[in-house]
Amino acid sequence: MIATESLSKRFPKVTALDRLTVDIGPGVTGLVGANGAGKSTLIKILLGLSPATEGRAEVLGLDVATEGAAIRERVGYMPEHDCLPPDVSATEFVVHMARMSGLPPTAARERTADTLRHVGLYEERYRPIGGYSTGMKQRVKLAQALVHDPQLVFLDEPTNGLDPVGRDEMLGLIRRVHTDFGISVLVTSHLLGELERTCDHVVVIDGGKLLRASSTTDFTQTTTTLAIEVTDTDAHPDGTRAVRDALHARGVTVQDGSGLPGAGHVLLLTVTAEETYDLVRDVIADLGLGLVRMEQRRHHIAEVFTAGDGQDERDEQRKEAVGHGG
Numbered sequence: 001m002i003a004t005e006s007l008s009k010r011f012p013k014v015t016a017l018d019r020l021t022v023d024i025g026p027g028v029t030g031l032v033g034a035n036g037a038g039k040s041t042l043i044k045i046l047l048g049l050s051p052a053t054e055g056r057a058e059v060l061g062l063d064v065a066t067e068g069a070a071i072r073e074r075v076g077y078m079p080e081h082d083c084l085p086p087d088v089s090a091t092e093f094v095v096h097m098a099r100m101s102g103l104p105p106t107a108a109r110e111r112t113a114d115t116l117r118h119v120g121l122y123e124e125r126y127r128p129i130g131g132y133s134t135g136m137k138q139r140v141k142l143a144q145a146l147v148h149d150p151q152l153v154f155l156d157e158p159t160n161g162l163d164p165v166g167r168d169e170m171l172g173l174i175r176r177v178h179t180d181f182g183i184s185v186l187v188t189s190h191l192l193g194e195l196e197r198t199c200d201h202v203v204v205i206d207g208g209k210l211l212r213a214s215s216t217t218d219f220t221q222t223t224t225t226l227a228i229e230v231t232d233t234d235a236h237p238d239g240t241r242a243v244r245d246a247l248h249a250r251g252v253t254v255q256d257g258s259g260l261p262g263a264g265h266v267l268l269l270t271v272t273a274e275e276t277y278d279l280v281r282d283v284i285a286d287l288g289l290g291l292v293r294m295e296q297r298r299h300h301i302a303e304v305f306t307a308g309d310g311q312d313e314r315d316e317q318r319k320e321a322v323g324h325g326g
Ligand SMILES: Nc1ncnc2c1ncn2[C@@H]1O[C@H](COP(=O)(O)OP(=O)(O)OP(=O)(O)O)[C@@H](O)[C@H]1O
Pocket: 011, 012, 014, 015, 016, 033, 034, 035, 036, 037, 038, 039, 040, 041, 042, 080, 157
């Protein structure tokens, strides 16, 4: 879908993209980075709207330097900032954008009605956009990116300004853009956590450089850490402590995992061999406790970033993004 080769964009005072080489295939791909990482700059280059300083890029096999118009016929674009005219209705605006993309009048009206229904705008679509909530405006922006039935869409920070419910709804819509219509998606976010559920692949950039590109499952692969949770009994009113002590006595180091989000009485231990599972089972059975769960922890994408050295000026922003992403 997208291929870049040593792509750079230098402004007088800042290098927005720094020799970025990345291949992006079909599906839903998240482009993640803190504010200023270069996400919007990359999208503008890929649309053929802004020339790269050096390097090259192709979208759907078309060269961004010479075939921008052909790319924009086949690609939808949802910009980051509020750019909607307040005094027209969603229907009028999306029909206009469909006509601009070359659809004849009847097809433009039909596609607009279908697309607005798909993004969840019904009766409101006849009211002026100026009176819409942020969530409704984001839906209009998404609709105009989809109306000409593109093969690929670029969605720049589509969850910006939305509350948690609105964000979840938007992420669900984005997922369906691919599953229902087969349109591939490149979606940017500075929130790592939200992309984990939505994207098949994640590309991470920082300071215009590629940090990592891989499938979401590679990011969230299982760790060697085992999480255990047990019931309490009359004989052992603190079952968690009883298990920890019993495992300690057998030479297994156990950590308290209760600091983890969503982990009440959870113990964490490192699996060193297959026998570790049997040992845990036997210890719990001997104590007469019930085993609530024994599972291998998975990495969260956010953890890829929490091992930073704290030196980089972007670290604070990144940590903030990680925190918000949950
Ligand atoms: N037209 C421009 N002139 C000068 N500098 C620019 C221009 N456009 C972007 N930049 C700079 O390039 C860097 C990357 O900006 P870009 O907008 O691509 O980041 P981003 O990852 O999309 O972040 P955000 O989500 O905040 O938009 C920033 O330091 C920005 O200030």
